[in-house]
Amino acid sequence: xxxxxxxxxxxxxxxxxxxxxxxxxxxxxxxxxxxxxxxxxxxxxxxxxxxxxxxxxxxxxxxxxxxxxxxxxxxxxxxxxxxxxxxxxxxxxxxxxxxxxxxxxxxxxxxxxxxxxxxxxxxxxxxxxxxxxxxxxxxxxxxxxxxxxxxxxxxxxxxxxxxxxxxxxxxxxxxxxxxxxxxxxxxxxxxxxxxxxxxxxxxxxxxxxxxxxxxxxxxxxxxxxxxxxxxxxxxxxxxxxxxxxxxxxxxxxxxxxxxxxxxxxxxxxxxxxxxxxxxxxxx
Amino acid sequence: xxxxxxxxxxxxxxxxxxxxxxxxxxxxxxxxxxxxxxxxxxxxxxxxxxxxxxxxxxxxxxxxxxxxxxxxxxxxxxxxxxxxxxxxxxxxxxxxxxxxxxxxxxxxxxxxxxxxxxxxxxxxxxxxxxxxxxxxxxxxxxxxxxxxxxxxxxxxxxxxxxxxxxxxxxxxxxxxxxxxxxxxxxxxxxxxxxxxxxxxxxxxxxxxxxxxxxxxxxxxxxxxxxxxxxxxxxxxxxxxxxxxxxxxxxxxxxxxxxxxxxxxxxxxxxxxxxxxxxxxxxxxxxxxxxxxxxxxxxxxxxxxxxxxxxxxxxxxxxxxxxxxxxxxxxxxxxxxxxxxxxxxxxxxxxxxxxxxxxxxxxxxxxxxxxxxxxxxxxxxxxxxxxxxxxxxxxxxxxxxxxxxx
Numbered sequence: 240x241x242x243x244x245x246x247x248x249x250x251x252x253x254x255x256x257x258x259x260x261x262x263x264x265x266x267x268x269x270x271x272x273x274x275x276x277x278x279x280x281x282x283x284x285x286x287x288x289x290x291x292x293x294x295x296x297x298x299x300x301x302x303x304x305x306x307x308x309x310x311x312x313x314x315x316x317x318x319x320x321x322x323x324x325x326x327x328x329x330x331x332x333x334x335x336x337x338x339x340x341x342x343x344x345x346x347x348x349x350x351x352x353x354x355x356x357x358x359x360x361x362x363x364x365x366x367x368x369x370x371x372x373x374x375x376x377x378x379x380x381x382x383x384x385x386x387x388x389x390x391x392x393x394x395x396x397x398x399x400x401x402x403x404x405x406x407x408x409x410x411x412x413x414x415x416x417x418x419x420x421x422x423x424x425x426x427x428x429x430x431x432x433x434x435x436x437x438x439x440x441x442x443x444x445x446x447x448x449x450x451x452x453x454x455x456x457x458x459x460x461x462x463x464x465x466x467x468x469x470x471x472x473x474x475x476x477x478x479x480x481x482x483x484x485x486x487x488x489x490x491x492x493x494x495x496x497x498x499x500x501x502x503x504x505x506x507x508x509x510x511x512x513x514x515x516x517x518x519x520x521x522x
Numbered sequence: 523x524x525x526x527x528x529x530x531x532x533x534x535x536x537x538x539x540x541x542x543x544x545x546x547x548x549x550x551x552x553x554x555x556x557x558x559x560x561x562x563x564x565x566x567x568x569x570x571x572x573x574x575x576x577x578x579x580x581x582x583x584x585x586x587x588x589x590x591x592x593x594x595x596x597x598x599x600x601x602x603x604x605x606x607x608x609x610x611x612x613x614x615x616x617x618x619x620x621x622x623x624x625x626x627x628x629x630x631x632x633x634x635x636x637x638x639x640x641x642x643x644x645x646x647x648x649x650x651x652x653x654x655x656x657x658x659x660x661x662x663x664x665x666x667x668x669x670x671x672x673x674x675x676x677x678x679x680x681x682x683x684x685x686x687x688x689x690x691x692x693x694x695x696x697x698x699x700x701x702x703x704x705x706x707x708x709x710x711x712x713x714x715x716x717x718x719x720x721x722x723x724x725x726x727x728x729x730x731x732x733x734x735x736x737x738x739x740x741x742x743x744x745x746x747x748x749x750x751x752x753x754x755x756x757x758x759x760x761x762x763x764x765x766x767x768x769x770x771x772x773x774x775x776x777x778x779x780x781x782x783x784x785x786x787x788x789x790x791x792x793x794x795x796x797x798x799x800x801x802x803x804x805x806x807x808x809x810x811x812x813x814x815x816x817x818x819x820x821x822x823x824x825x826x827x828x829x830x831x832x833x834x835x836x837x838x839x840x841x842x843x844x845x846x847x848x849x850x851x852x853x854x855x856x857x858x859x860x861x862x863x864x865x866x867x868x869x870x871x872x873x874x875x876x877x878x879x880x881x882x883x884x885x886x887x888x889x890x891x892x893x894x895x896x897x898x899x900x901x902x903x904x905x906x907x908x909x910x911x912x913x914x915x916x917x918x919x920x921x922x923x924x925x926x927x
Contacts, residue, residue, distance in 0.1 A: 308807070311544050311705070313702075355805040355819040356819035356820070358805060359804060381542050381544055383541060383545055385541065404546070406544070406549070408708065409545055409548065409549060413548060413549075417545065431705060431706055431707075432705055432706040433705055
């Protein structure tokens with residue numbers, strides 16, 4: 240299987256995202272993926288914050304591009320991205336941030352973006368500029384493979400990863416389509432809902448990952464509602480990666496980079512140590 | 523004519539439409555698409571909807587010829603399709619009754635809706651009361667302030683009204699929050715979308731529920747005048763009343779179709795909602811269509827005195843009709859609309875909604891262009907009761923305090 244070595248069958252290029260996930264799995268844990276939006280609280284601080292995530296044990300960075308109509312995002316991320324837009328966020332800042340982060344740390348950076356900004360920029364032009372900035376690919380929350388022809392072409396040509404979403408409500412055919420279309424990993428939506436910390440991560444996540452495995456996924460990462468090391472540990476018992484967003488954004492908003500880095504270190508400990516929660520060191 | 527323009531059923535209308543939504547919504551959209559496909563073939567569904575139209579809404583709505591108003595439009599013959607006389611005061615009831623019936627078929631117990639002016643919210647709350655469904659209406663905080671009476675109407679009807687405080691706090695943000703609710707509660711909840719925008723199947727389905735307007739009016743005008751009108755006009759925000767009256771005429775190439783967009787302070791200014799006139803293709807709320815956006819693809823806030831037209835997007839079928847030249851879209855300013863609102867009130871004793879007044883204002887110009895031999899059918903999509911506070915302030919009609927000045 241080409242996917243086991245992180246090599247994409249059509250492009251022949253290695254996905255650093257997938258290789259990172261495979262490495263973490265082989266070490267007995269799983270990948271920790273951390274989300275932060277560009278431009279929050281400022282462009283410079285958002286770059287520093289992403290670098291701090293990498294230094295604190297986050298394996299893959301998901302960098303969000305602020306957008307006026309983020310239908311998949313809950314209140315915490317909405318407030319942050321709205322502030323970034325009010326501060327004058329422009330798309331070019333996304334490339335600047337990716338370049339600045341990848342110049343300082345050796346972790347893959349995926350860009351999370353709603354589709355209209357890419358459509359306006361041009362999918363091919365965006366892909367070329369993202370490659371030039373050192374980005375690894377895109378997570379596209381409002382683009383389904385059915386309407387993604389332009390992005391499939393641009394990502395195949397450039398070797399960028401393309402992460403599509405899979406939901407508990409998706410049919411088996413749609414899960415198979417998401418797995419086949421994705422490269423890097425498949426984003427398994429833990430619960431029916433939007434981003435934001437939740438007390439319990441739905442048991443639906445485990446069922447969804449099992450279903451993704453049965454249609455051939457070797458790289459399924461779970462996101463939405465994850466905020467604690469315990470939740471990360473619980474998810475990595477069955478999934479390949481855990482994605483944390485709102486909790487990190489809230490930490491950054493509340494206490495700046497030091498608070499963010501402390502939470503990231505705790506979460507990373509959860510991703511490395513898969514002993515049962517009762518025997519894990521308390522923080 | 524070799525092909526019909528009336529058979530388009532989505533997901534795409536030319537290059538416009540589609541589904542740009544989170545994967546979590548696809549199953550619900552598929553379910554809605556499938557259930558609607560079955561329902562529209564079911565004579566029992568059609569019969570139940572027709573009976574509601576007759577005995578609840580008061581359909582067919584009448585047409586009214588307005589010669590005293592027409593005297594200001596170059597003497598052209600002007601005929602109004604009176605959707606303002608429907609129960610709840612606008613065309614919005616046509617759509618919600620269809621979608622509420624569908625909700626019942628699907629077996630869901632809760633409906634959500636977005637609203638701008640409050641007309642769709644009131645209609646949704648009405649249908650929910652009639653069918654015994656729980657109802658939550660999302661409404662931008664700015665709109666809850668300028669349409670306070672409609673908020674009270676919705677609450678009286680038993681709906682929960684949620685003021686949306688994010689983004690520009692208007693219709694577009696209400697749609698975002700309704701979508702977020704739907705993603706979270708899709709197992710029990712149906713989204714009763716209010717216009718011919720959004721992801722498939724909404725543009726085609728809402729149009730189908732509204733096309734009764736044009737089907738009635740086409741025959742009514744034929745009966746009255748013996749021929750088809752030279753032009754059919756309507757205001758366009760999201761575009762449901764316009765698609766509703768245009769659709770029956772799409773295959774009558776001799777009938778011009780003109781949609782009037784909200785020009786706000788002027789389409790040449792930055793404060794307008796003239797989406798097709800000034801926007802460019804992109805994605806908003808799940809469909810590819812025209813929208814007002816900046817260079818980076820960020821949605822730009824729209825402006826209109828009319829809450830119901832204050833929307834930076836437009837339905838994909840309109841974008842398609844504009845792109846193939848079958849319909850024309852022109853801007854009408856706030857001032858032109860308000861002037862037409864007063865003119866119809868004073869010449870004919872009919873107070874239109876500010877939304878519909880945009881169509882009347884455009885028709886005044888169109889009549890002068892087409893001349894006295896022309897007949898123009900105008901969709902009077904709603905009545906102006908809800909707009910009395912705005913009109914009172916605009917025309918300085920409200921008494922200050924208790925004293926008559």
